[in-house]
Amino acid sequence: MDFDFSSEQMLLRQTVRKFVDDEILPHIAEWDAGGAFDPAIWKRLADLGLMGVCIPEKYGGSGMDYNSLAIVCEELERGDTAFRTAVSVHTGLNSMSLLQWGTEEQKEQFLVPQAKGEKIGAFGLTEPGAGSDVAALSTTAKREGDEYVLNGQKTWISLCDAADHFIVFAYTDKSLKHKGISAFIVERTREGFSSKAIKGKYGIRSGNTGELFFEDVRIPASNRLGEEGEGFKIAMASLDNGRFTVAAGACGLLMACIEESVKYCQTRSTFGKPIGEHQLVQQMIAKMEAGFQMSRLLVYRAGEMKNKGIRNTRETSLAKWQACDFANQAADDAVQIHGAYGYSDEYPVARFLRNSKAPVIYEGTREIHTLMQADYVLGKREDRKLNRMLPAWPFED
Numbered sequence: 001m002d003f004d005f006s007s008e009q010m011l012l013r014q015t016v017r018k019f020v021d022d023e024i025l026p027h028i029a030e031w032d033a034g035g036a037f038d039p040a041i042w043k044r045l046a047d048l049g050l051m052g053v054c055i056p057e058k059y060g061g062s063g064m065d066y067n068s069l070a071i072v073c074e075e076l077e078r079g080d081t082a083f084r085t086a087v088s089v090h091t092g093l094n095s096m097s098l099l100q101w102g103t104e105e106q107k108e109q110f111l112v113p114q115a116k117g118e119k120i121g122a123f124g125l126t127e128p129g130a131g132s133d134v135a136a137l138s139t140t141a142k143r144e145g146d147e148y149v150l151n152g153q154k155t156w157i158s159l160c161d162a163a164d165h166f167i168v169f170a171y172t173d174k175s176l177k178h179k180g181i182s183a184f185i186v187e188r189t190r191e192g193f194s195s196k197a198i199k200g201k202y203g204i205r206s207g208n209t210g211e212l213f214f215e216d217v218r219i220p221a222s223n224r225l226g227e228e229g230e231g232f233k234i235a236m237a238s239l240d241n242g243r244f245t246v247a248a249g250a251c252g253l254l255m256a257c258i259e260e261s262v263k264y265c266q267t268r269s270t271f272g273k274p275i276g277e278h279q280l281v282q283q284m285i286a287k288m289e290a291g292f293q294m295s296r297l298l299v300y301r302a303g304e305m306k307n308k309g310i311r312n313t314r315e316t317s318l319a320k321w322q323a324c325d326f327a328n329q330a331a332d333d334a335v336q337i338h339g340a341y342g343y344s345d346e347y348p349v350a351r352f353l354r355n356s357k358a359p360v361i362y363e364g365t366r367e368i369h370t371l372m373q374a375d376y377v378l379g380k381r382e383d384r385k386l387n388r389m390l391p392a393w394p395f396e397d
């Protein structure tokens with residue numbers, strides 16, 4: 001095991017940190033209050049090579065390893081969860097799925113422009129009647145000659161209005177239950193497709209989340225990702241990558257909670273001393289640090305397994321569950337440390353707390369990950385090699 005970051009990874013971290021400090025933090029309170037971030041940020045992410053950091057260079061990416069994606073997610077979420085969520089769905093849930101499951105033609109057509117940041121990708125699994133229970137989805141894709149016709153609705157989809165391409169899951173044969181689900185690449189420009197943002201979100205307010213509608217949307221059969229009936233497997237494999245980015249982002253939120261709390265501890269005094277000298281405040285700081293360090297180890301272990309081409313569903317689920325719970329608790333404690341001032345938008349910690357909740361819900365709720373971990377330990381679940389694995393790193397030419 002190697003616990004050191006490479007010089008390339010350290011440079012990447014410095015670059016993203018500077019970008020966050022200079023171009024996100026000065027504006028985030030305003031973007032959060034206004035319900036959207038400046039779309040010019042997309043171009044900046046692309047210019048910095050952050051839209052395809054772990055996608056091979058031959059497909060338009062930066063060709064770095066999977067832990068470099070974790071570094072990007074950590075540093076972006078130190079700025080705000082909305083930016084990490086954008087990279088999670090664009091790279092983790094969409095581009096990495098194209099890399100794993102796409103044909104060479106699909107990679108050329110969809111992955112290359114996404115990795116370069118010329119197009120944005122997103123992931124449509126959740127429906128009004130199907131969240132944790134994926135097999136309850138009701139969107140259908142009917143084969144007609146060389147086309148599929150999609151009908152249905154998705155909800156709570158990140159980047160619903162911003163993305164150009166969506167990976168969408170639909171039943172091609174409902175009688176087969178989850179083995180009748182297939183995956184499709186759907187472009188926003190298809191007739192019959194529309195999207196609508198959800199207003200009044202509790203957190204990640206500068207991020208775009210909402211509904212997708214498919215009314216007789218016709219797509220070529222060549223837009224099917226994987227074989228008919230492989231959709232459930234593709235969705236779960238995609239989540240292995242998405243959850244990894246969510247867990248890494250939670251480490252960034254933990255860093256932000258520590259930074260802000262330490263600053264406040266040093267400036268606020270009660271009973272004749274800085275609050276950082278009260279043991280009960282120290283306890284909250286110590287818990288944040290423990291959560292941060294433990295989460296990081298879990299995240300980078302999962303990343304190392306990805307680098308080696310080893311299936312990591314179990315390890316990624318544990319990292320996602322624990323890191324998001326630690327971040328949620330740390331954000332709650334950060335507000336507590338700030339007292340009444342934490343309960344306003346004068347300090348960023350209230351935003352941290354609001355932002356920390358969605359990751360405990362999306363990409364597998366806390367309860368779903370608890371059940372998964374219990375099943376592994378009880379011998380009721382095991383990970384087997386998939387027919388198509390994410391390529392190991394270093395990538396082959």
Ligand SMILES: Cc1cc2nc3c(=O)[nH]c(=O)nc-3n(C[C@H](O)[C@H](O)[C@H](O)COP(=O)(O)OP(=O)(O)OC[C@H]3O[C@@H](n4cnc5c(N)ncnc54)[C@H](O)[C@@H]3O)c2cc1C
Pocket residue numbers: 089123124125126130131132133155156157158159204209358361362363364365366367368371
């Ligand atoms: C900000 C945000 C962004 C999102 N982005 C995306 C996206 O880009 N793409 C996408 O497809 N989805 C997205 N989602 C949706 C998200 O993945 C779902 O909300 C999540 O899977 C949970 O589904 P649900 O909300 O329907 O809750 P439900 O599945 O209805 O669960 C409700 C409650 O019941 C519990 N529960 C359910 N089943 C069990 C069980 N078997 N045992 C114990 N408890 C159980 C859950 O843990 C939860 O507490 C996003 C959600 C949010 C909040």
